[in-house]
Every structure is written in C-alpha cells, then in structure tokens.
Amino acid sequence: MATQTPKDVIKFAKDNKCEAVDLKFLDFLGIWQHFTIPVSELDEALFEEGSGFDGSSIRGWQPIHASDMIVIPDPTTAVIDPFMANPTLSLICNIADPITKEDYSRDPRNIARKAEAYLKQTGIGDVAYFGPEPEFFIFDEIQYEQNQHTGFYRLDAAEGQWNTGRPTDSYNDRTGRIVEGKNLGYKPRYKEGYFPVPPTDSQQDIRADMVREMEKLGMRVEKHHHEVATAGQAEIDMRYASLVKMGDWLMWYKYIVKNVARRWGKTVTFMPKPVFGDNGSGMHTHQSIWKGDKPLFAGDKYGGMSELAMHYIGGILKHAPALAAFTNPTTNSYRRLVPGFEAPVNLAYSSRNRSAAVRIPMYSPSPKAKRIEVRFPDPTCNGYMAFAAMLMAGLDGIERRLSPGDPLDKDIYALTPEELKDVPSMPGSLEEALSNLRKDHEFLLKGDVFTEDVIDTWIEYKMANEVNAMRLRPHPHEFALYFDA
Numbered sequence: 282m283a284t285q286t287p288k289d290v291i292k293f294a295k296d297n298k299c300e301a302v303d304l305k306f307l308d309f310l311g312i313w314q315h316f317t318i319p320v321s322e323l324d325e326a327l328f329e330e331g332s333g334f335d336g337s338s339i340r341g342w343q344p345i346h347a348s349d350m351i352v353i354p355d356p357t358t359a360v361i362d363p364f365m366a367n368p369t370l371s372l373i374c375n376i377a378d379p380i381t382k383e384d385y386s387r388d389p390r391n392i393a394r395k396a397e398a399y400l401k402q403t404g405i406g407d408v409a410y411f412g413p414e415p416e417f418f419i420f421d422e423i424q425y426e427q428n429q430h431t432g433f434y435r436l437d438a439a440e441g442q443w444n445t446g447r448p449t450d451s452y453n454d455r456t457g458r459i460v461e462g463k464n465l466g467y468k469p470r471y472k473e474g475y476f477p478v479p480p481t482d483s484q485q486d487i488r489a490d491m492v493r494e495m496e497k498l499g500m501r502v503e504k505h506h507h508e509v510a511t512a513g514q515a516e517i518d519m520r521y522a523s524l525v526k527m528g529d530w531l532m533w534y535k536y537i538v539k540n541v542a543r544r545w546g547k548t549v550t551f552m553p554k555p556v557f558g559d560n561g562s563g564m565h566t567h568q569s570i571w572k573g574d575k576p577l578f579a580g581d582k583y584g585g586m587s588e589l590a591m592h593y594i595g596g597i598l599k600h601a602p603a604l605a606a607f608t609n610p611t612t613n614s615y616r617r618l619v620p621g622f623e624a625p626v627n628l629a630y631s632s633r634n635r636s637a638a639v640r641i642p643m644y645s646p647s648p649k650a651k652r653i654e655v656r657f658p659d660p661t662c663n664g665y666m667a668f669a670a671m672l673m674a675g676l677d678g679i680e681r682r683l684s685p686g687d688p689l690d691k692d693i694y695a696l697t698p699e700e701l702k703d704v705p706s707m708p709g710s711l712e713e714a715l716s717n718l719r720k721d722h723e724f725l726l727k728g729d730v731f732t733e734d735v736i737d738t739w740i741e742y743k744m745a746n747e748v749n750a751m752r753l754r755p756h757p758h759e760f761a762l763y764f765d766a
Contacts, residue, residue, distance in 0.1 A: 283499075284359040287325040290372070293359050294320055299370040303362055304332060304352050305532075306374040307389045309341030309742070310610075311663030313532055320370070328354055331377060341742045342387055351379045358529060360498045364540045373529055386732050389665035393525045396669035399728030405589075405679055406570035406577055411668050412521035412652070413531060415660040416562035417551050419484055419513035419542055421451055432757055436555065440483055441512040442468050453546045469511045471559050482507045488515055491541045495519075498537075500530050510559040513547075521567060521652075524668050531664035551660040553609070554616035561617030563624065564660040566608075567642070568671065569652040579648030583688055584632035584641035586651060594639050594653055595685040596678020596724075597671060598628045598705075601638065601657065603721040605707055605714035607670045608658035610743065612711045612751045617659060620706065625656045628705040629689035636693040638707070639685075657707055669730060677724035712748045715740045 284290045294302065302323050305315045316334065331351030336343035343350060352374035362371040376388035384391040400409055418438075425434040439450045450464045467480045479485050488505040495502050501520030508514035517538070519530055535551065542549040554561040569578045570593070580587025586594075597604070609618060617624045630639035630653075640654040658667055677683070689704070696704075708714040719740055725731035 284356055287328040287356050290328075290354075290356045290359045290370070291323060291325070294323055294370045297361055297370070298368050299361070300367045301365070301369045303365065303369050303371045304354060304374050305371060306352050306376060307532065307663070307665065308339045309387055309389065309663075309738070311389065311661075311666070312340075313536060314339065317369070323370070328356055331374075331379070333379060336376075341738055349379050350385065351377050353377050363494045363497060363537070373532070387735055387738065389663050390525065390528065392730060392735065393528050393665035393669045395728060395730040396672050397524050399730050400570070400672065400676065402728060403676060403680070405676065406572045408571050409524050409668075409672050410521040410567075410569050410571065410652070411524055411527040412519065412567035413527065413658070413660075413664065414516060414518050414563075414565045414567075415531070415534060415551065416508050416514060416516045416564065417538060417549050417660065418510070418555055418562065419487060419515055419547050419549055420555075421547060423548055423550070427754065432754060436512075438512040440468050440474075442471050443511075444468060469507070471511050472509055474507050474511055474514055475509045476506055484513055484515060487541065487545050487547065488517060490545070491517060491538050494537045494541060495534065498533060500533060508560070508562075510556060510561075512556055512559070514560065514562065521569075524672060525665070528665035528668060535660075553611070553614050553618075553659040553661060555613075561624065562660055563617065563656065564658045564662065565640075565654050565656045566658050566668070566671065567652045567654050568668075568675070570675075576648050576651055578653070579651040584643065585646065586641060586653075589679055590651070590653065591685055592679045592682050593675035594630050594678065595683030596674045596676065596681075597639055597653070597655055598630065598685050599678065599683055600674035600721060600724060601628050602705075602708050602714065602717035604667075604670050604674055605657070606711075606718035606739065606743070608655075608662050608667045609707075609714065610663070610667075610711070611659075611661045612747055614659050614661060615708070615710050615714075618657065618707050618709070625693070626707040627689075627693050627701065628707065629693060630685050631688045631690050637689060670725060673725050673727065673730055677727070710748075711743060715743055715748070 284293050299320050301317050302320055303315050303317045305313050308314055331353040333351050335348050336350035337348035354372035354374045358373040360371050362369045375390055376385040400406055420436050420438045422437045445468055447464050449461050452460055452462050469481055492502050492505055503518045503520050505517040508516045539549045578587055578590035582588055582591050618626050620626050625638045629637045631637040632641040632643050638657050640656055642654055722736050
C-alpha cells in the first residue's frame with residue numbers, strides 16, 4: 282500500500298500489527314541515524330509537531346547551546362522495516378527547528394527537496410530522474426586498527442584470488458552458520474570478475490536475497506550481477522526515480538545490502554578502493570530531465586541528444602572539479618580516481634565510451650531512454666547532496682548555455698600525455714576537491730538549495746576530520762618504503 286497522509290500511515294501500521302515506529306534521518310555526511318518509539322505514540326500530531334532529539338550529537342550539525350531539533354516524518358515513506366525482530370513501521374524524516382518549524386538547512390534531504398523545487402522554479406522541467414549504480418564488496422572478514430603505535434587493515438573473502446592456495450575456505454551454510462570446508466577453487470581472477478556464472482560467482486543467492494528485500498519495500502530493481510574485481514565485488518541496479526525518491530532508495534539500498542550480508546555471515550563495504558591492485562567501486566549515475574510526459578534530453582544532436590542535454594553536460598564538465606567534493610567525498614575516493622586506471626578522471630564526454638567522465642548510453646533509440654551517465658561518483662557520497670549538486674551543475678549549464686566541447690570518441694586511457702594536455706581532469710585528492718568547491722560554488726547557491734553555511738561546514742568538517750586526520754598519520758606502506766632509510 283502506498284501511503285500519502287498521516288491517516289494512511291496509522292492505518293498501515295494497524296493493518297500490519299506494528300509494535301513500534303522507527304524514525305530514520307540522515308546525518309550531514311550521509312549515514313542513517315534512527316530512534317524508535319512505541320506504536321502508541323503514532324498519531325497525526327507526530328507529523329506536525331515532530332519528535333525531539335539532540336542535534337549537537339549529530340556530525341556537522343548544531344552547537345551544544347542550540348542543540349534541540351525535531352524530526353518530522355514524511356508519511357509517503359512508510360514501509361515495514363525488514364530487519365527488526367518485532368513488526369516495526371519505518372518512516373524517513375525531515376529535520377526542522379523546534380521553534381520556527383523551518384526546515385533545517387544542513388539536512389541533506391532538505392537540500393534535495395529544494396533542488397527539486399528549484400528545477401520547477403526555473404521552468405526548464407518538472408522532474409529530474411536519477412539512476413545510480415552503486416558497487417560494493419562483500420567480504421567474509423574485516424579487521425582494522427589505528428592508534429599511536431599501530432595502523433593496519435586486514436580483509437578476507439573466500440572469493441579472493443589470493444586464496445587459491447589456502448587449504449580450507451569458510452562457507453555460509455545458508456542458516457547463518459559459518460563452517461570450514463575444503464578449498465574448492467573457482468575464485469575470480471583479478472579484474473576478471475565481470476559476469477561469471479556460479480560456482481565462480483558464489484554470491485548469486487546473497488544478491489538475490491538483497492533484491493528480494495528491496496522489492497518488498499517497493500524499490501524497482503533492474504538487474505544484479507558480480508562486478509569486475511575479485512573478492513566479491515557486486516552491483517545491483519535500481520530503476521530510475523525522482524531525485525528525492527532516489528535519495529531515499531539509496532539509503533534503503535545501503536541498509537538492506539549491509540543487513541542481508543550480515544544475515545549471511547558476511548560484511549559489506551561501499552569504500553571506493555578497499556582492495557589494492559584491482560578495480561574500485563564507483564556509482565555511475567544516470568540522469569535526465571522531463572517536463573510533463575516529455576523527455577527533454579532527446580534530440581538531433583550528438584548521440585541523439587537535445588541541445589538542452591548538451592548544455593547540461595557542459596555544466597557537469599565545467600563544475601566537475603567542485604562537484605567532486607560531494608560526489609567523491611572521501612580520501613579513499615582518490616585511490617580510485619587515479620589517472621591511467623579504470624576510473625574516468627578525464628573530463629570529456631562520449632557515446633558508448635566508458636573511459637569518458639560523461640557517457641551517453643546508446644542501448645535504445647527511444648526518446649524516453651535518452652539520458653546521460655556521469656561516471657566519476659562513488660557510493661560513499663551522500664546521495665541527496667550529490668544528486669542535488671549534479672542537478673544544479675547541469676541546470677547552470679542550461680541557463681548559461683555552456684558548451685561541452687567536442688566529444689572524445691576514443692579510448693582515453695590509451696591517449697598520450699601530449700594528446701591529453703588540453704583535456705581537464707578530476708581532482709587528485711579530497712583536499713583539491715574541497716579547494717575547488719571553495720572557489721566554485723555560486724551555482725549551488727541558486728534557489729537557496731545549498732547555502733554558504735552548508736558549503737563552509739562541509740569543507741571545514743572534511744578538512745579537519747578527514748584530510749588533516751590522514752595527513753597526520755604514518756601510512757603502513759611508508760614503513761615498507763622508508764623504515765631502512
């Protein structure tokens with residue numbers, strides 16, 4: 282049942298014999314938070330008055346002297362949480378000031394809602410559709426530690442190519458019990474994990490379980506498969522949806538994938554580069570704009586695109602170095618975005634060509650299928666903010682009639698430095714991306730979608746807690762390089 286009003290939600294909870302209500306919201310960086318109330322507290326007033334919490338305990342939010350905040354549930358997001366022992370209604374919430382009831386400017390979901398409103402305000406279109414393709418790794422084990430005298434990580438996966446010589450392997454017997462068995466081989470070779478059938482693809486049933494849970498919640502799934510890397514790299518593709526809706530779905534996607542993996546005795550990471558020497562995990566993001574029932578990206582220009590779509594691409598390419606602060610927001614993101622490897626770091630566009638930063642898919646001639654695929658984002662991003670930022674960059678391109686230049690219809694990875702000298706590239710580090718955002722963010726401020734406060738807080742938080750934190754610590758590989766210096 283699709284709920285639209287508080288009355289619908291209350292009936293939905295009663296029909297499903299819910300015992301509790303879980304209120305979920307996103308912190309500034311993109312991690313779901315929650316608290317739970319008894320179902321007896323569920324009434325129509327909750328959707329108007331909200332429920333209070335301490336905003337100073339959420340990363341990047343309020344100071345302690347102004348910490349009171351409220352969550353206001355969105356009644357259209359009601360579903361049954363698939364992982365709670367007791368029947369539990371789940372609602373995604375917006376954040377508001379308890380006194381003014383104004384939407385909180387640092388709430389990522391609010392930023393996404395304002396981006397959708399701005400699109401309509403421009404008159405360019407009614408809806409922006411997004412279709413991300415998040416990749417992830419399914420590991421059997423992870424250990425890591427960082428302190429004054431120790432710094433290491435150790436991960437393992439039965440599928441890892443490095444385990445071909447291991448005498449035994451760990452297996453899940455589908456009851457949640459981990460058993461040791463003989464090494465039966467069939468491990469994807471490095472960079473050869475794309476589309477093998479079982480038994481080489483040992484995670485077919487795990488991914489099918491993930492898809493099953495997604496579909497129960499009304500999410501549209503198009504396909505799932507093993508990805509290129511060894512050690513259990515996977516991808517599940519969702520059908521496109523509007524910006525805010527896809528932001529919601531991406532959060533459910535991560536929640537479901539992690540919890541189903543745990544059900545199977547596995548663990549999942551969305552880190553872009555957890556495995557050295559093999560492909561990283563990206564989140565190629567398809568996007569288009571429609572007005573009414575008319576797709577606005579279809580036309581007679583290059584790749585069957587419209588002039589409007591070409592300007593949208595122009596905006597994406599122009600602002601990509603600044604967008605990276607939101608689309609590739611971790612220091613680990615730039616272990617994947619390295620020139621000469623699989624990730625598209627060169628800011629060019631092309632049809633069919635997967636080495637370009639922006640690709641025009643050519644699977645179908647239908648105008649409804651016309652879209653662009655931005656290939657540099659990764660799944661550590663905060664979806665609401667990343668989608669909103671890309672939309673604002675594209676709209677800036679349309680409003681200023683920015684040209685994307687000429688397409689680059691060749692293998693960019695094979696080009697010489699001389700051939701690439703005039704092709705701009707993505708930032709080489711998070712610090713560089715943040716610096717670009719500081720210099721180039723006027724396009725994000727239109728319609729008050731992002732604010733100066735949001736931009737400043739994002740940069741300051743990332744610099745203090747991630748860039749400088751990494752800069753201060755010796756890296757394990759430095760001991761291999763320099764200990765005997």
